[in-house]
Amino acid sequence: MAKLATLLPLLLFLLTASLVLSRNTDREQYGEGGEHPESEQSSNNPFFFDEKSFRTPLKNQEGNLRILDRFTQRSHLLRGIENYRLAVLEANPNAALMPTHYDTDEILFVVAGRATITLMRKENKESYNLRKGDILRVEAGTTHYIINRDNKEQLFIAKLMETISVPGQVQVKFTGMDHMPFFGIGGRNPESYYTSFSKNILEAAFNVTILHFEQAPFNFLSLLNDSLPLSLSLSTTICCVFHLQTEDDKVRKVFGENQEGAFLSVPQEKIRQIAQQASSSSEEGRTHGGRRRGPFNLFEKHPTYSNQHGQIYEVDSSDYPALQAQDISVAYAIIRGGSMLAPYYNSKAFKVALVVDGKGHWELVSPYGSARSGEGRESQEESVSYQRLSAELSDGNGLVVPPGHPSAIVAERGQDLRVLCFGINAEENQEHRLAGRDNIYNKMNKAEREIFFKAPETEVREVLNAQRDAGIVEGPKGSQESEGEGHGRAFQSILGFAGF
Secondary structure (H helix, E strand, O other), X not given: OHHHHHHHHHHHHHHHHHHHHXXXXXXXXXXXXXXXXXXXXXXXXXXXXXXXXXXXEEEEOOEEEEEEOOHHHHOHHHHHHOOEEEEEEEEOOOEEEXXXXXXXXXXXXEEEOOEEEEEEOOOOEEEEEEOOOEEEEXXXXXXXXXXXXXXXXXXXXXXXXXXXXXXXXXOOOEOOEOOOOEEOOOOOOOOOHHHHOOXXXXXXXXXXXXXXXXXXXXXXXXXXXXXXOHHHHHHHHHHHHXXXXXXXXXXXXXXHOOOOOOEEEOOHHHHHHHHXXXXXXXXXXXXXXXXXXXXXXXXXXXXXXXXXXXXXEEEOOOOOHHHHHHOEEEEEEEEOOOEEEEEEEEOOOEEEEEEEEOOEEEEEEEOOOOOOOOOOOOOOOOOOXXXXXXXXXXXXXXXXXXXXXXXXXXXXXXXXXXXXXXXXXXXXXXEEEOOOOOOHHHHOOHHHHHHHOOOOHHHHHHHHHOOOOOOEEEOOOOOOOOXXXXXXXXXXXXXXXXXX
16 A cells, blocks of 8 residues: 555646647647647658659560549549559650550540550551640540650650549559559569450460460371481471460560560661651640640640749640540749749549659648648537648649648748649639639629628738739748758748738
């Protein structure tokens, strides 16, 4: 009893400390209380994807294909886009991706380099010379190959893939991953799908007579003349067996002899021959049934926003009708160093973004907390509160901005930040700006402002009208630490800077 009396104060202290720590942790995670929590680290942000989130099912010395993990693998909050995948294709100069097809509808965007793509459709074959800024839709099941026709520059293509057969999966599992496309011509890696058919099927399909190895020695030896020397008989038999082995695998040899991998080097003369027969986005493009089938260049359209802080280019189905079939839009933002993509939200669209070049900082406001599984605060008795999620951005990072979620991006001072964005459910989407000249609250009249804003009218008008730029504005001043302290320091709250 004496020992228990001695330990009791210590036990009470530990219990109290545990409860306090638990309560503080909950408040940080879910934003309870009067103050907003500190920004979540990128590792706890269900809407941010670093380079480790990409898998690489195809890779050799000439190129690679990287595909982002399924969105729902990260969070149930992203189940609205579970059928979509973000992918990046890179190819060395004068390298080609083998002919392939996917069970996905694809929107391709040429981030850098020059390419020639050939599409082998049911009714014809189409070839297009692609350049930076070109957008091209490739329908599911279309066998196609891509060649980097530049002698010096690496080819960089971003793709939004909408899966057909299995939600979120790019068909055929490969070394434990579900990212493998279909290759007709192949070898060791990737394999040709022809080699998986039985011999009888291939024989009938290609009308090739396949003599079976097991019957060859017996049939041939029965024709030998017993008077021939034994040495001649054996020599003739060995030659025949070798010939029969070649016949036995004729179809497999034609389609399965490529051992170089999915990407291979191509002679420049062959590339020139193919490119000369291709059309481009600067031409009218080929049509089928009255529809334009060729590429459309995003940079040929006048930017939606353009000022000293950067430009935003946007393309939808009214510019490129091929986007209508998948209800997709494409945007490209160039944010000058130290400038900011002003806070905004989308009415209906999910925005799936890829950081193409540069460094910066991203903030998103969510009512769901930061739980990866998608479970946030569910108690109906709790008051409305928000979680600020943030991430430090660099080349190759992926972002998702769900509908209704306010978001902003700042470019690090000293270098431009370039971000490519695919919009899903884009047809009737509207972008609502929350700061700047086109701030949605500037549409209120004086009577409305006096009803809803409790600050004096002069202060409300001062805040709403102080920022005269639109879309892209000057970024937070003094928001970064000195260069010697590194890039990882958090910016001040973007929304706080904007007056929220």
